[in-house]
Amino acid sequence: MKFSHSIQFNAVPDWSSHYIAYSNLKKLIYQLEKTVHQPGTADVETRPLLRNEDPDTVFSRALDVELEKVSSFYGVKEKELFDEVDDLLRDVGSFDENGPNEHDGPMRPVIQQPTTEQVKRARGPRSSQSAQSGHSLHSTEDGIEDSDDDDDDDEDETSALNKKRRSSINGGMARRRTVANFMHNSTDLTASTDYTRSARRHSTGFDDYAETAQMFTSGIMLKKRIVGLYVQLCELKSYVQLNKTGFRKVLKKFDKINDRDLRPKYMDSTVESAYPFLRDTISHIEENIEKMERAYAHVVTHGDESLARKDLRSHLREHVVWERNTVWRDLIGLERRAEAASLGQGLLGAQNDGMKVRLQGDDAPQAPTKKINTPIGRFTVPTWLFGSTMFTLLGIIAIFLLLLFIPIMERPEQQNCLALLIFVSLLWATEAIPLFVTSLLIPFLCVVLNVVRSDEAPYARLKSKEATAYVFAAMWTPVIMLLLGGFTIAAALSKCKIDKRIATFVLSKAGTRPRTVLIANMFVAAFASMLVSNVAAPVLCFGIIEPMLRNLPSDSNMSKAVIMGIALASNIGGMLSPIASPQNVVALGIMQPAPTWGEWFFVVIPVGIVSICLIWLLLLVTFQPGKGTNIVPIRPVREHFTALQWFVSAVCVTTIALWCASHALESTFGDMGVIAILPIVIFFGIGILTKEDFNNFPWTIIILAAGGLALGKAVKSSGLLHTVAERISGEVNGMDLYVVLLIFSSLTLVIATFISHTVAALIILPLVYDIGDAMEQPHPNLLVMAATLMCSAAMALPTSGFPNMTAIMKEDATGQRYLHVKHFISRGVPSSLLTLVVVVTLGYGAMRIIGM
Structure with a gap:
């Protein structure tokens, strides 16, 4: 898969503007290539940036900007999530002391009035931080310095994601407000399932105290928080890996296009030493993921960590599929066609040399239609019925019928075959219908018109059944x-x-x-x-x-x-x-x-x-x-x-x-x-x-x-x-x-x-x-x-x-x-x-x- 597609395929929608701007870096590579080979020909906007500077220096500077963006965002998200992990583990300890333990049998939700401290713990400290996350962290208070330029730079990679995300946010808010309506009758599984479907917004807190009181159940709330943190920790790990791959691939492309050798030096000296890409950083994320697995096992699966791991991964898959469904469907279809060996056609349904090229997508455009009134009602018909193609087709059919009845050849099978030959040739030449459709008419007309004779004397015309076998044998050779x-x-x-x-x-x-x-x-x-x-x-x-x-x-x-x-x-x-x-x-x-x-x-x-x-x-x-x-x-x-x-x-x-x-x-x-x-x-x-x-x-x-x-x-x-x-x-x-x-x-x-x-x-x-x-x-x-x-x-x-x-x-x-x-x-x-x-x-x- 092309990496520009892979970013859209795997990116967390809320974080889309904080990934490496891979497409824009590629554009810079091509600008540098042109500047190197044609000095002075760069456009007015890029000439001050590129002239009289070494391409390695210019590109390294652009990479430094991207690396700083990734590192800053990672630092904020890591602190936010790790603090929540600590808070959650403390709550799990309190639940173990005050709530049901593993000897009491299966955990059952018990509706109880929450205390003020419990409400605060359920609402924060993530409420303010998550609000910032929902707005792509534009605030500088968390150490992120984002500007409109970042959004513009990432337009190629993230515009589609952002458009789809707006509708999903609205859907998530609507679902969150309906949780209370079925919470009393839900099981642990259904509750947690609904939770994962709106996991991107679970940290914004509940709308009011009454809703919180109605939804609050110690075990279920802990389970939801564990699942939500597990999902976000896995997304954070994926964020690190995806960006590291992006730096490696864009450096490889730079070296290939401009005949340089920057990748080993920059990766070793700059990328590998950056905080998000250190081995200890990934290890720390994985440790916290394991903590969530153990907490889930302790609260839900009665100590069975294998079952807890399987359950959490199921929640993760469900969350990702729901959140990125539209992006996945579009990109999977695109990549399957693009990666398949297609003899130079790929997405193009080219029939052959002189044939027109048509783009075939998953959602093929509807044929234009026109409504007509008739004595028996109103009908919708394709507009091509009233175009030149329709008149061409009618003219060819008229010629075909005339040739069938005007005697030109002595034998009837030859007369019918002449009409068939001219009819098919005119259809092929004018492309009034697709060429392969015309080919499919040939065996039908050969049988119906009885144009086939036996290969031996007296060369009698074959009946329809024998002619069918004869014609289809001729088609597959x-x-x-x-x-x-x-x-x-x-x-x-x-x-x-x-x-x-x-x-x-x-x-x-x-x-x-x-x-x-x-x-x-x-x-x-x-x-x-x-x-x-x-x-x-x-x-x-x-x-x-x-x-x-x-x-x-x-x-x-x-x-x-x-x-x-x-x-x-x-x-x-x-x-x-x-x-x-x-x-x-x-x-x-x-x-x-x-x-x-x-x-x-x-x-x-x-x-x-x-x-x-x-x-x-x-x-x-x-x-x-x-x-x-x-x-x-x-x-x-x-x-x-x-x-x-x-x-x-x-x-x-x-x-x-x-x-x-x-x-x-x-x-x-x-x-x-x-x-x-x-x-x-x-x-x-x-x-x-x-x-x-x-x-x-x-x-x-x-x-x-x-x-x-x-x-x-x-x-x-x-x-x-x-x-x-x-x-x-x-x-x-x-x-x-x-x-x-x-x-x-x-x-x-x-x-x-x-x-x-x-x-x-x-x-x-x-x-x-x-x-x-x-x-x-x-x-x-x-x-x-x-x-x-x-x-x-x-x-x-x-x-x-x-x-x-x-x-x-x-x-x-x-x-x-x-x-x-x-x-x-x-x-x-x-x-x-x-x-x-x-x-x-x-x-x-x-x-x-x-x-x-």
């Missing part, structure tokens, strides 16, 4: 299993931060020359796309170059060039391995025989390297990033590879090696999809990946691919694909293979530029394969391979792939986007054309060499 295996490897590399370690190591060797840094980032992005998909690669690379972007001017051409370079290289990286993108997996399922990994690499590695180099030259010429650019070098991770990281790396390398040798091992494994089961079983079986990671897989992509496979199977089974391929083959009959390659590569590039890369592959690749197979000199695999590469090369628009969408949304510290649409049109269009030239020249030659 080894190709889908291979896709899952690729997602699993990507998730393991991402969760263990192996991908980031490798990328950081490579980029740290790039130096500070702009042109070298640019091409290094591009190759790292392409390599990351090859391993963890082109969805995750740009997210990973943008995180790595963040320190460099922070220290470049907001209008720097280097920033634009490196962000654009990462996006375009990530698109190229989508073609570099069979599992790099879904369209590659679809192509493997169509090509017969499927190429081995070695054959795939033989074609795509030269194409990818040359394409990236040409795009790099284009960016250098158009952006000229070297002018007046001062680049902060990226530092490698200092920690060594852990045993877990070595294990994950070994499993991934072994799996990829087995995939590369899958043809030689066909007699053992049968298909690459079977090999893909190995990393899934290993990583999920031993707990490296969890159920949360599995749920975070991009299942929309899997459903999309499965629907596309079913559509391809249906189009082929109905005979429509063969009929269309024959007609197109007649048009290209007599044309040279190279001309056909140019035609379909260009057509694929244009289509994939405007719709999702995967959708373009699902629609085009089956047709291209049949056309290639029907040629006089059949080369279906060559045409399919070229079309697949051109799907990844479509990157002319900001919406032409997920890397482009990620890049155009990247913003600087002021909230301004680095790139605009004009940058993509002026660089993306030439990049796509350059890649097309490389594919139809170098790629064509490589494919002919391996016999495609």
